[in-house]
Amino acid sequence: MKNVVRELRSTRGLSQADLGGALGVSRQTVNSIETGRYLPSLPLAIAIARFFDLTVEEVFDVD
Numbered sequence: 001m002k003n004v005v006r007e008l009r010s011t012r013g014l015s016q017a018d019l020g021g022a023l024g025v026s027r028q029t030v031n032s033i034e035t036g037r038y039l040p041s042l043p044l045a046i047a048i049a050r051f052f053d054l055t056v057e058e059v060f061d062v063d
Contacts (some may be wrong), residue, residue: 002036003060003061005019006034008054023048045060
């Protein structure tokens with residue numbers, strides 16, 4: 001699954017730790033999502049999309 005989390009985070013000038021703190025997850029979790037090693041749960045995917053004011057489909061794309 002591809003995602004644009006890194007691009008969205010960078011555009012806002014946030015570190016992985018900043019985004020993790022806002023979402024209630026660790027910096028390592030954000031890194032794993034960005035690199036595709038970890039697929040977030042549906043509630044976390046929704047939280048990420050809402051944080052960036054986007055839909056889940058705009059943030060995550062199934063290959």
